[in-house]
Amino acid sequence: VCLELWHACAGPLVSLPKRGSFVLYFPQGHLEQAPDFSAVIYGLPPHVFCRILDVKLHAERDSDEVYAQVSLLPESEDIERKVREGVVDVDGGEEDYEVFKRSNTPHMFCKTLTASDTSTHGGFSVPRRAAEDCFPPLDCSQPRPSQELLARDLHGLELCFRHIYRVGQPRKHLLTTGWSAFVNKKKLVSGDAVLFLRGDDGKLRLGVRRAAQFEGASAFSIQ
Amino acid sequence: VCLELWHACAGPLVSLPKRGSFVLYFPQGHLEQAPDFSAVIYGLPPHVFCRILDVKLHAERDSDEVYAQVSLLPESEDIERKVREGVVDVDGGEEDYEVFKRSNTPHMFCKTLTASDTSTHGGFSVPRRAAEDCFPPLDCSQPRPSQELLARDLHGLELCFRHIYRVGQPRKHLLTTGWSAFVNKKKLVSGDAVLFLRGDDGKLRLGVRRAAQFEGASAFSIQ
DNA sequence: TTGTCGGCCGATCGCCGACAA
DNA sequence: TTGTCGGCGATCGGCCGACAA
Numbered sequence: 001v002c003l004e005l006w007h008a009c010a011g012p013l014v015s016l017p018k019r020g021s022f023v024l025y026f027p028q029g030h031l032e033q034a035p036d037f038s039a040v041i042y043g044l045p046p047h048v049f050c051r052i053l054d055v056k057l058h059a060e061r062d063s064d065e066v067y068a069q070v071s072l073l074p075e076s077e078d079i080e081r082k083v084r085e086g087v088v089d090v091d092g093g094e095e096d097y098e099v100f101k102r103s104n105t106p107h108m109f110c111k112t113l114t115a116s117d118t119s120t121h122g123g124f125s126v127p128r129r130a131a132e133d134c135f136p137p138l139d140c141s142q143p144r145p146s147q148e149l150l151a152r153d154l155h156g157l158e159l160c161f162r163h164i165y166r167v168g169q170p171r172k173h174l175l176t177t178g179w180s181a182f183v184n185k186k187k188l189v190s191g192d193a194v195l196f197l198r199g200d201d202g203k204l205r206l207g208v209r210r211a212a213q214f215e216g217a218s219a220f221s222i223q
Numbered sequence: 224v225c226l227e228l229w230h231a232c233a234g235p236l237v238s239l240p241k242r243g244s245f246v247l248y249f250p251q252g253h254l255e256q257a258p259d260f261s262a263v264i265y266g267l268p269p270h271v272f273c274r275i276l277d278v279k280l281h282a283e284r285d286s287d288e289v290y291a292q293v294s295l296l297p298e299s300e301d302i303e304r305k306v307r308e309g310v311v312d313v314d315g316g317e318e319d320y321e322v323f324k325r326s327n328t329p330h331m332f333c334k335t336l337t338a339s340d341t342s343t344h345g346g347f348s349v350p351r352r353a354a355e356d357c358f359p360p361l362d363c364s365q366p367r368p369s370q371e372l373l374a375r376d377l378h379g380l381e382l383c384f385r386h387i388y389r390v391g392q393p394r395k396h397l398l399t400t401g402w403s404a405f406v407n408k409k410k411l412v413s414g415d416a417v418l419f420l421r422g423d424d425g426k427l428r429l430g431v432r433r434a435a436q437f438e439g440a441s442a443f444s445i446q
Numbered sequence: 447t448t449g450t451c452g453g454c455c456g457a458t459c460g461c462c463g464a465c466a467a
Numbered sequence: 468t469t470g471t472c473g474g475c476g477a478t479c480g481g482c483c484g485a486c487a488a
């Protein structure tokens with residue numbers, strides 16, 4: 001999946017460990033996150049000194065929720081001592097995403113959906129800055145500027161929208177055709193957020209960040 | 224869940240062990256059904272002599288697929304020997320569902336859905352026998368007999384349909400309003416079957432039996 | 447600048463009848 | 468008896484403008 005879009009969806013509070021770096025792994029904390037398989041395992045060490053073998057980015061196929069799969073390799077106490085003493089660097093030397101982000105600033109916009117955005121009556125009001133930053137420019141010499149907008153989501157699925165400018169007297173950008181199909185497909189509701197992201201290659205990416213959700217929220221969904 | 228409806232949905236080939244009876248449990252066969260958690264466990268006995276502590280009937284919340292949760296208690300070799308010798312009866316003496324069914328014959332009907340039944344164009348053709356056996360009788364002295372039909376599914380959820388008689392010249396029973404909502408909610412397709420069941424209390428029950436489905440079939444669902 | 451609403455057109459749903467298998 | 472289809476009315480989706488926050 002797209003690195004930038006993944007981080008955009010995850011939000012600024014999420015940072016991933018670098019491959020090759022060292023971490024302390026707390027097995028008991030891991031177990032406590034899986035109450036269905038809760039078990040008391042005696043003799044479990046409180047923490048294990050590990051090296052990050054790999055970090056894979058994923059997104060849930062149904063909900064688009066982002067998550068990472070981190071592969072750990074337990075290291076010897078010898079290595080642990082050397083790291084603590086500074087003989088071996090904690091960081092593995094691989095480029096950090098923060099570093100990458102500072103040099104390559106993607107054009108990005110995030111908007112929380114309003115009642116109008118998610119209702120069946122009408123489309124999506126595009127914030128002006130979002131349209132100007134992320135969308136291809138419209139030929140405003142025409143009376144009714146419009147274009148087809150193509151964007152890919154985290155799974156690489158291509159979405160298509162009609163993007164128009166200036167409806168009514170106060171001018172504004174709108175997404176019309178294709179928008180409600182997107183809302184339905186992603187099961188978006190008022191309060192959820194969408195992210196537009198234009199990569200350096202000019203390709204448009206589209207992500208989703210859902211409002212605070214409860215465990216088993218789908219059990220209470222309408223119809 | 225409703226005992227009769229559960230058995231109706233499960234079909235005549237499915238019979239459950241009685242509570243209190245004895246069975247031979249084959250752990251290896253159980254493991255082979257869960258390939259995701261496949262593991263080779265050494266020293267596993269080929270079979271365990273068990274008593275049925277409890278049998279709970281369930282239905283999947285999303286698909287309405289029926290399944291049973293069977294609780295087993297391993298028994299001593301002493302009991303096993305007595306059972307084999309006939310000193311203790313294999314059956315636990317609890318009433319069998321087959322026995323129950325022979326004395327209480329519920330009015331029941333099962334129909335495989337046609338293309339017309341599942342299309343958005345029109346409602347559901349009710350077989351005449353289904354209507355007469357399971358539905359409250361209509362007042363046919365009126366020019367357009369119709370009634371509201373209430374039925375509960377396996378989860379106790381109440382469905383509502385408009386039931387009419389005699390549309391067009393060849394008279395027939397139809398479910399109109401409410402039917403397509405039911406088809407959508409249960410994601411029914413042509414080939415699936417619905418079951419109508421009128422209990423002794425006169426209450427109507429409504430079950431679903433899906434056509435042969437493949438693993439991960441939802442991955443190929445439309446939209 | 448942008449969230450919401452009234453108006454309105456067109457597409458689809460869904461009810462009715464006819465007809466045939 | 469019942470599966471399918473043509474027809475057509477009612478409903479809803481969805482695009483436009485106006486207006487106000």
